[in-house]
Amino acid sequence: MFPERVLSGMRPTGLLHLGHYHGVLKNWVKLQTEYPCLFFVADWHALTTHYETPQIIEENVWDMVIDWLAAGIDPSQATLFIQSRVPEHAELHLLLSMSTPLGWLERVPTYKDQQEKLHDKDLATYGFLGYPLLQSADILIYRATQVPVGEDQVPHIELTREIARRFNNLYGKEPGFEEKALEAAKKLGSKRAKLYLDLRNRYQEQGEDTALEQAKAMLGDSQNLSLADRERLFGYLEGGRKLILAEPKAMLTEASRMPGLDGQKMSKSYQNTISLRETPENISLKIRKMPTDPQRVRRTDPGDPEKCPVWQLHEIYSDERQKNWVQEGCKSAGIGCLECKEPIIDAVVRELTPMRERAAYYSEDPSMVRNIIADGCERARELAQETMREVRESMGLDYS
Template sequence: MTANNRTVSGMRPTGPLHIGHYFGALKNWIDMQNDYEAFFFVADWHALTSNYADTSKLPQYVRDMVVDWMSAGLDPEKCAIYRQSDIRETAELHLLLSMITPLGWLERCPTYKEQQQQITDKDLGNYGFLGYPVLMTADIIQHRPRWVPVGQDQQPHLELAREIVRRFNGMYDTQVFPEPEARLTPAAKCPGLDGRKMSKSYGNGIFLQDTLEELTPKVKTMFTDPARLRKSDPGNPDVCNLFPYHKLLASPEVQAEVREGCTGATMGCVNCKKMFLQNLQTFLEPLHERRAAILAKPGLVDEVLAAGRERAAKSVKETMELVRAAMHMD
């Protein structure tokens, strides 16, 4: 009954993906597709929890996300790539789980409290926002996976999913759902150009689809060590906004060279940025080549989503038959 070789994850389609999305999640997904039966979904229903007022861009964002994923290296031959709303049984499972989930579990969710304080330009006083962890649980457990790739900050969400699973299995005296386990994604520091969190809304992102012409002025204006005003001033790579990217993109030898040049005031920030831009270009070139090939086939995204829907629907159908039987609703 348990599909121990399965993994599931998704992203909300809210705009183009940046380099933080790649190192924070996609890189791990790309590795896992080779070793697991993997399901990756574009979470368009989740996008409505905060962007429910204007849905006009959502269809294009869904397609753009699939292109970004495949450009980065997700292979639809190795994993199922599907749109969340194409699997209507997810909504049924969400409804059934919402009946047994105590309100207090949702109200104590750290993200619920934090985002209510931080997002002040939207009304988040709706059930969709409060109850999205239940929908997220349905997204995950409908495939009965063993592993869910998450960052450290998402562990409370997964633990809530595990609590809901324990409650369902105990209440209906069944073992339909295994408790999903976290597959921690290694932390990757990807600060924005201005030192804040990288975000489209801040205008400080390095996006996977950015061309060299777009990247060059961005990198030139990138914040570095605020205390280093001249090349002759010794710098501190550990507080520099740029150095984390050398850790991600440069060899250990180059990292050591940059650190020595910065702390010894023999390398200026201009040269440091040039090195970063070159490494960034080398990293993005194969992504751009794959993107061009994907866009040259107008029907490819539809084909990928259709194939992914078929694979995901088969998995979910099997689960829902067990759920309905356990709840005497079959």
């Protein structure tokens, strides 16, 4: 069993908006207090669809990192790094590509979906076809056990699990594996080694899942095992193979659709966003200009909140008392549309003020941001190199 570890990444798209915060970053801030977390800038992934305009990527990278820090991602709690600064991602991607069936990549649901959505781009490239495999390498290189995703991304995690399983099956056949596993068991101490072997027999001969879980828990608590010995013993529990790559689980995140200023999903492509660094003046101006129920032509006309984009924001920012005030006031024409918008303006300003201040602090000292990323890249690379040493050894590529 591998230690609990969360990994998530984001393509560099420049300045982030409230949709990014409520959809991803708010969850990251929570996760960093509960698990060891690695959050990375997926700059190579940006090239799969923007290979013709790479010049925009660098500025987008640093803008996005500043917004992560502004949103509350803490480099003392989580590891922040840039994908391309850890070249082991590319090496593992290459090695995994040797044994990944082409059909597995072609069946990924987002492959054809993205081709249709981005029909104006030439996506008949290997990079675009292979991006789910690069995504798998991003996860497997850190032996992440949990990956926070929405439901639409679950097939990517299932693909990653299949790739890890296939790799372990192909390359976990270590010469003298059983002898090495039994030697490793002795390091548990005679009493615990006997219990381990008893639990293994009960699982393999009688299919006792509780015996398997008990053995895994015991190994997880053992402090005197090397990582290689621990992996051998976990592999020996379930069969005769060493577990080299971890099979990650999808950590389903609550679907959070942040409505934009026009009622559609908030997105730069719709030009309906409020950025995390928006000034109070701009926030007020943008929300005041929001369209409302088209039936409310005059102040005295009653309206229907369900037909108004502003109501969608009340559902996110308002408590029950305020929602009732909106429902009653709108339907009776007791309040006007500008009155209805004021609490939303106040709530968004209140939410973004500390973020804007933190963003200004980091923007004024770019070297601090680069140092944070340099430290994160170093920590990430140490983990990646550890995995690659075992991958190369298992594939017979560790010769000199």
